[in-house]
Amino acid sequence: MAAERTQEIVMGLNGNEAVAWAVKQCNVDVVAAYPITPQTIIVEEFSEFVANGEVNTEFVPVESEHSALSACVGAAAVGARAFTATASQGLALMWEILYIAAGLRLPIVMAVVNRALSAPINIHCDHSDAMGARDSGWVQLYVEDSQEAYDTVIQAFRIAEHPDVLLPVMVNLDGFFLSHTLQDVRILPDEVVKKFVGTRDPIKIKVPYLGDKEVPLVLDGETPITLGPLALPDYYFEHKMPQVEAMEKAKEVIKEVNEEYARLSGRKYGNGLTVAYGLDDAEAAVVLLGSAAGTVRYVARELRREGYKVGVLRIRAFRPFPVEDVVEKLSNVKVVCVMDRAISYGARGGPLFMEVRSAFYDSPEKPIILNYIYGLGGRDLPPAVARKIFLELLDIAETGRVKQLINYVGVRE
Amino acid sequence: MSSVINIREIAKKEPKLLPGHRLCAGCAAPVIVKLILSVVEGPVIVANATGCLEVATTIYPYTSWRVPWVHNAFENAASTAAGIDAAIKALRRRGVIKNNKVNIIAFAGDGGTYDIGLQALSGAIERGHDFLYVLYDNEAYMNTGIQRSGGTPMGAATTTSPAGNVIPGKPQHKKPIADIVVAHKAPYVATATPAHWMDLMRKAKKALSIEGPKFLHVLSPCPRGWRHDPSLTMEIAKVAVDTCYFPLWECENGEWRLTDRSLAIAKNPQLKKPVEEFIKVQGRFRHLLRPENKHVIEKLQEYVDAVWADLLKRTGFK
Numbered sequence: 063m064a065a066e067r068t069q070e071i072v073m074g075l076n077g078n079e080a081v082a083w084a085v086k087q088c089n090v091d092v093v094a095a096y097p098i099t100p101q102t103i104i105v106e107e108f109s110e111f112v113a114n115g116e117v118n119t120e121f122v123p124v125e126s127e128h129s130a131l132s133a134c135v136g137a138a139a140v141g142a143r144a145f146t147a148t149a150s151q152g153l154a155l156m157w158e159i160l161y162i163a164a165g166l167r168l169p170i171v172m173a174v175v176n177r178a179l180s181a182p183i184n185i186h187c188d189h190s191d192a193m194g195a196r197d198s199g200w201v202q203l204y205v206e207d208s209q210e211a212y213d214t215v216i217q218a219f220r221i222a223e224h225p226d227v228l229l230p231v232m233v234n235l236d237g238f239f240l241s242h243t244l245q246d247v248r249i250l251p252d253e254v255v256k257k258f259v260g261t262r263d264p265i266k267i268k269v270p271y272l273g274d275k276e277v278p279l280v281l282d283g284e285t286p287i288t289l290g291p292l293a294l295p296d297y298y299f300e301h302k303m304p305q306v307e308a309m310e311k312a313k314e315v316i317k318e319v320n321e322e323y324a325r326l327s328g329r330k331y332g333n334g335l336t337v338a339y340g341l342d343d344a345e346a347a348v349v350l351l352g353s354a355a356g357t358v359r360y361v362a363r364e365l366r367r368e369g370y371k372v373g374v375l376r377i378r379a380f381r382p383f384p385v386e387d388v389v390e391k392l393s394n395v396k397v398v399c400v401m402d403r404a405i406s407y408g409a410r411g412g413p414l415f416m417e418v419r420s421a422f423y424d425s426p427e428k429p430i431i432l433n434y435i436y437g438l439g440g441r442d443l444p445p446a447v448a449r450k451i452f453l454e455l456l457d458i459a460e461t462g463r464v465k466q467l468i469n470y471v472g473v474r475e
Numbered sequence: 476m477s478s479v480i481n482i483r484e485i486a487k488k489e490p491k492l493l494p495g496h497r498l499c500a501g502c503a504a505p506v507i508v509k510l511i512l513s514v515v516e517g518p519v520i521v522a523n524a525t526g527c528l529e530v531a532t533t534i535y536p537y538t539s540w541r542v543p544w545v546h547n548a549f550e551n552a553a554s555t556a557a558g559i560d561a562a563i564k565a566l567r568r569r570g571v572i573k574n575n576k577v578n579i580i581a582f583a584g585d586g587g588t589y590d591i592g593l594q595a596l597s598g599a600i601e602r603g604h605d606f607l608y609v610l611y612d613n614e615a616y617m618n619t620g621i622q623r624s625g626g627t628p629m630g631a632a633t634t635t636s637p638a639g640n641v642i643p644g645k646p647q648h649k650k651p652i653a654d655i656v657v658a659h660k661a662p663y664v665a666t667a668t669p670a671h672w673m674d675l676m677r678k679a680k681k682a683l684s685i686e687g688p689k690f691l692h693v694l695s696p697c698p699r700g701w702r703h704d705p706s707l708t709m710e711i712a713k714v715a716v717d718t719c720y721f722p723l724w725e726c727e728n729g730e731w732r733l734t735d736r737s738l739a740i741a742k743n744p745q746l747k748k749p750v751e752e753f754i755k756v757q758g759r760f761r762h763l764l765r766p767e768n769k770h771v772i773e774k775l776q777e778y779v780d781a782v783w784a785d786l787l788k789r790t791g792f793k
Contacts, residue, residue, distance in 0.1 A: 092565055
């Protein structure tokens with residue numbers, strides 16, 4: 063481990079450049095992408111790698127995000143390792159193909175630079191884009207900083223291509239907060255990353271009409287494999303169950319890959335699924351995704367220094383949702399505030415809130431669970447606001463009185 | 476790749492689209508597919524857009540395809556093919572694929588090409604991917620129940636352009652899709668019908684021998700949608716050419732040539748039949764034969780004549 067770490071180089075990179083660097087080192091065969099703010103830097107940076115002959119990747123500068131993912135599907139079907147990146151409207155335009163990529167079990171990796179959805183048009187961060195893709199069958203990982211963006215893209219190929227998983231993986235990084243903010247990012251040596259991710263090794267299957275021999279599940283030009291057939295009521299459902307199982311198995315794989323990567327780099331993100339802070343004795347805790355966790359943890363640390371028992375649980379894997387982990391880590395907390403950077407209109411709270419509340423339904427010991435919806439369209443979550451939220455939670459912990467279950471943070475009346 | 480088509484040899488080979496599929500009796504699509512795949516030499520990967528051909532040939536757990544085949548969605552056969560092309564190039568560089576050439580063929584209907592798939596097609600051609608795009612044009616959304624598309628001809632009754640008391644079928648002409656592809660400077664664009672099968676096979680073979688994006692626009696009569704007897708499919712395809720409703724041509728690197736029956740008509744204009752010959756055998760045009768709709772036939776004839784005259788100019792006949 064130490065040897066690899068000392069070989070690391072430190073570069074001042076923003077989140078997008080960190081993603082581009084990870085993709086550069088991962089032996090990606092095909093990158094198909096379309097520009098959209100705030101994702102563009104990924105594509106620009108990668109185009110330079112291609113133009114300078116620094117990668118062997120075939121770059122397909124497509125005419126839309128729909129075609130970006132469609133081309134990734136075609137490429138992955140042939141056995142290539144494929145990557146794309148998008149944000150907001152672009153992800154919305156891909157929506158149809160998200161389900162197809164997952165249904166065809168193609169291990170595509172995509173960076174989503176989270177941005178609000180129109181209307182009104184807005185280029186800044188929230189999680190509405192990725193939440194719209196919540197049920198598409200993609201593994202969804204959310205990162206907190208640019209270093210984690212780099213590390214997670216590398217991990218994502220391992221997770222996606224794991225024979226127990228074979229699902230597409232979405233790496234979410236907050237638009238502008240991460241995508242355009244410089245940070246010292248430690249870059250592993252090329253060979254170390256190449257060894258860690260290996261090359262994509264397609265699984266082998268038996269096809270009834272091809273006899274007993276196993277064939278790789280790829281379109282090789284010779285073997286007559288039909289990928290993407292019509293399945294009617296008699297078989298459609300059976301195609302969905304393996305996706306359910308793969309998503310469940312992904313939990314273990316995400317943990318394993320996180321551990322293995324930690325041995326390589328010294329960097330570890332909780333258990334891979336969640337990252338906990340101060341929860342051993344916390345009376346009040348905040349649960350959230352993405353970059354705001356940094357601010358909230360900073361405030362929690364301050365408060366703990368002042369003697370308040372507060373904690374933070376950052377959800378790194380939103381899909382698969384780590385139900386067991388969330389329950390275990392939050393069971394002894396009195397008041398939990400789930401912070402959503404997205405709205406589910408007409409629902410009782412945001413998408414993360416619903417997950418967390420639902421996770422506790424069968425638990426005899428459960429905290430009071432509130433929802434704070436914050437930061438839509440890039441609105442900042444400054445430390446003072448995070449502090450106020452913690453103090454409100456501590457007050458509820460003491461009095462047991464909840465004034466408002468679902469709260470909207472810092473919105474003009 | 477040899478340019479000679481040896482029918483005797485081809486007839487000995489097993490077809491690459493097997494029988495047992497559930498396309499309608501009289502459907503031209505499987506004939507088109509079989510003819511095209513029969514001239515493929517070496518490895519091939521097929522990308523199929525959503526549509527009749529796709530749903531009727533791959534009803535799980537069955538498949539009719541004896542070649543590697545992928546269905547992605549409706550509008551993205553071209554971008555799927557683009558991804559396949561990129562992957563093959565990358566995998567060859569990595570030494571994973573060792574074959575000399577992997578033929579990539581996209582099959583899509585008129586809805587998936589003229590309308591919802593036009594953007595993906597345009598992008599893939601502009602980027603110069605090495606693939607053959609085959610449009611099998613049955614001139615409406617047949618898979619969803621005969622709705623009008625950009626490929627539906629003027630006057631045709633469909634379920635969304637019905638022949639009513641006020642509007643006699645589709646008011647607009649067919650979009651000149653092959654011309655649009657030519658305007659992209661694709662190296663090879665051609666029209667064909669399954670009735671002129673040797674012409675079709677020759678064009679497919681030539682297309683596959685050319686590097687870059689190729690486009691075959693193949694007329695595909697549809698007994699259900701065109702309302703004709705299934706036994707008349709090939710006859711109607713022939714009349715489409717005889718009337719110059721659907722001329723046979725190819726455009727190779729900007730050079731236009733008429734082929735087969737259309738070349739014969741150009742040389743001997745007396746062979747050209749009135750468009751009514753094409754119309755009168757199809758139920759979708761039945762209402763046009765009523766006296767009050769005579770003007771629609773006249774307009775269609777004018778359009779066909781203008782397109783044909785233009786084509787004669789481009790091919791050096793006028």
